[in-house]
Amino acid sequence: MGQHKTDEETHKVFNQPSPLEGYNAFTSDRILQHYVNAFGGGWGDEALTRYGHLVGNELQTAGFDANRYPPTFHSHDRFGYRIDLVEYHPAYHQLMAAAIGARHHCLPWVDERAGAHVVRAGIEYLHTQADPGSGCPLTMTFASVPVISQQADIAKEWLPKITTNDYDPRNIPFYEKPGLTIGMAMTEKQGGSDVSANTTYAYPLETTGPGKPYGLVGHKWFCSAPMCDAFLVLANADKGLTCFLLPRWRPDGSKNAMIIQRLKNKMGNVSNASSEVEYRGAFAWMVGEEGHGVSTILKMVALTRFDCMVGSSAIMRHAAAQAIHHTGGREAFGRNLHEQPLMQNVLADLALESEAALAISMRLAHSLDQHDDYERALFRIGTALGKYWICKRTPQQTYEAMECIGGVAVVEDNVLARLYRESPINAIWEGSGNIQCLDVSRVIRKHPTVIDAFINELEMAAGQIAQYDSELSRLKDELMSDLEDDRSLRRLVEMMALLWQASTLIQYTEPFISDAFVSSRLDAFYRHMYGTLPSHTDFKRIMTRAAPKLDNPSR
Ligand SMILES: Cc1cc2nc3c(=O)[nH]c(=O)nc-3n(C[C@H](O)[C@H](O)[C@H](O)COP(=O)(O)OP(=O)(O)OC[C@H]3O[C@@H](n4cnc5c(N)ncnc54)[C@H](O)[C@@H]3O)c2cc1C
Structure with a gap:
């Protein structure tokens, strides 16, 4: 009779590959390098190499953590005050800070060199390989710029802070922050593809017209990244669907009447919070012409x-x-x-x-x-x-x-x-x-x-x-x-x-x-x-x- 085998002796691990980790997601990707160069983004090599290293190393871990510990919603503080706060795992903030530092959200708006969109697409391509979820607010912030630019008075105050590479997740008024992020809210319960079904309405707080303040009443069925500093929102004004910029905090420093109902329990895109919200007379500025919200x-x-x-x-x-x-x-x-x-x-x-x-x-x-x-x-x-x-x-x-x-x-x-x-x-x-x-x-x-x-x-x-x-x-x-x-x-x-x-x-x-x-x-x-x-x-x-x-x- 032989001796009993100890646990370690029951099997030896072999024929298992090494994990794909501790690598550079850019320099290891011959195909990405090829297209970045082919389309005039060769000058971005250094930035992409830097970001590729982050993505293949610490941001891989952050991606796992940000999805393992999903965002949680706190409607009120312990004294009963409404706070509408979404709390994220530190890994989410790490991902956001890294991406914003790499100008995922703004590169072509601050660097006019030919190829800036190609380099920025390269940064997005790399970042997604760490965590697609945080890509949602990054993308919305990037894409908000051409819309906000249409409203010169608002653009003057907001764009410099949207296009900075400071990430500031604090839940405080926009005018106290060095860096801002932007979300969007179009979809309502009765219609997502067909936004003409929107029932949210807007009424003027003073005079009417682009750039003027309005109150919004209604709901949105999907509003992702609800901790963004402001949201581009569609609502019906007298002349039809109109676009508004709705900040989380009013310009007077009080909390805006954007009430988060709950977070969606999603099968994917878990690191990113997606919420249902109600506007109960929420403050917002009109962006673009009244009745031309969709365009x-x-x-x-x-x-x-x-x-x-x-x-x-x-x-x-x-x-x-x-x-x-x-x-x-x-x-x-x-x-x-x-x-x-x-x-x-x-x-x-x-x-x-x-x-x-x-x-x-x-x-x-x-x-x-x-x-x-x-x-x-x-x-x-x-x-x-x-x-x-x-x-x-x-x-x-x-x-x-x-x-x-x-x-x-x-x-x-x-x-x-x-x-x-x-x-x-x-x-x-x-x-x-x-x-x-x-x-x-x-x-x-x-x-x-x-x-x-x-x-x-x-x-x-x-x-x-x-x-x-x-x-x-x-x-x-x-x-x-x-x-x-x-x-x-x-x-x-x-x-x-x-x-x-x-x-x-x-x-x-x-x-x-x-x-x-x-x-x-x-x-x-x-x-x-x-x-x-x-x-x-x-x-x-x-x-x-x-x-x-x-x-x-x-x-
Ligand atoms: C994770 C996640 C995050 C989201 N975040 C946001 C957000 O931040 N802000 C926001 O505004 N929205 C957000 N959305 C909502 C999203 O944009 C909508 O779900 C989407 O536009 C579809 O709308 P719906 O769900 O109402 O589907 P519906 O409009 O009801 O469409 C259902 C199906 O019908 C099809 N359909 C519609 N019309 C026609 C037609 N004429 N002919 C044939 N087929 C048709 C559609 O293609 C779709 O397949 C988010 C969704 C998800 C999943």
Whole structure:
């Protein structure tokens, strides 16, 4: 009879990969570096390298903590005074302070160099890989600037503090703080997509008109990041839906009558508080013309939609990087998973999808950096196509990456579980899928010059891959013929998005990537399941390009 084994002797851990941590999320990402350079953001290398280091190190931990300890709501203090306070874990503040320090929320508004939007999109892309939730107030603050700029008197006081790199989370009046953050509140219980159903109303406190103070009465069903210093809000004035800036504190230093009802108990986006609020005569300034609320706030919505593209591309990248890294350190049936042909096809496919998403996101960041009609037109149609398509692909990508990693990916210690729960969010807020499709249809019917610009962009990639050329001519025919009805819209929008991704890859990256994309995504027999790339694909090269390039691979 042998001796009893001690606990330590029951098994030895082997065939487990090293965790992807303690790395630089920028310098390890060859693909991100490629597109930042290709679109004129090369001068941001140093800032991106600095932020990439934070994201791969302390902000990874902060991302886990900020989601493990969700925000909590305190309606009253211990003496019974109403405080409407949302308390966050210190990790959330760490994430916010780091991002604001890196100018996630303002870079192009304070640095006019060409490429500033590209560099800022790079910062967002990196930050999302630490924590997508805190990206919500960062994005809203960034996107509020063009709206607030429309109201010169308010802009003069607010913009310098919105575009500073000081993060000040204190719950005190805006005029006492060095740095301010901005949220938005449009959605009501009876209608989110259809804001014309809004019932919140506004009445003048003195004289009427832009820049003047109003009282707001009503409710909002979703108001994320309710500790922001002010919110862009839609409410009905005499002439219809109008945009207002509603501060948390009134200018006289008293608490504004914005009452938080409760926080939403969300499946994803957990680090970010989303609340239901009521306005009981809340103070707000009118922004833009009365009755033009939708067109005023759309300047913000266009940018938040763009940020959804960048954010979802980042989630895709994070998922693909985790899957490629993990499988490289794992064997099954006597062979490393990277050497198993079927797994190679899945990993290369994840890499390809992620690169195509980043390529069109960065192409649009480049449009924002240009100031001409052509680029404005491309941005107009590109945000609808990109938000629709990238956000729709993200849940499939995170799920497939989970499967590559196997059972442990389902466990909450692994970031994949969080990425999966986060993955549908961007598709729903800021205009859900169908709303993006209806927007494309509106552009086709009402803005032919935008479609001309889009086709022109696709034609720039013509003459190199026959399959692409024939799909492009098919799309042109479809766009010439009348849209039968909205039931065929998703099919058309998908075709437009795929051709645009293909065209961007053909123009801006290496042929082995664009060839693989075209021969799969534009093939009539393309199966939407991952791992169905044709057998002539250069799988290993695609995987290697996407694999995180680590300075110290043994870690
Ligand atoms: C985590 C999170 C945070 C949010 N934060 C905010 C916030 O800070 N501020 C804010 O204002 N809102 C916020 N929202 C709300 C979000 O913007 C809305 O949920 C979204 O706009 C959809 O509105 P809804 O939920 O009322 O759905 P509905 O408008 O009821 O839409 C339901 C479905 O119907 C589809 N649909 C609508 N019209 C049509 C049509 N004509 N044809 C075909 N299909 C159609 C939509 O695409 C959608 O799929 C947040 C949402 C989430 C999930």
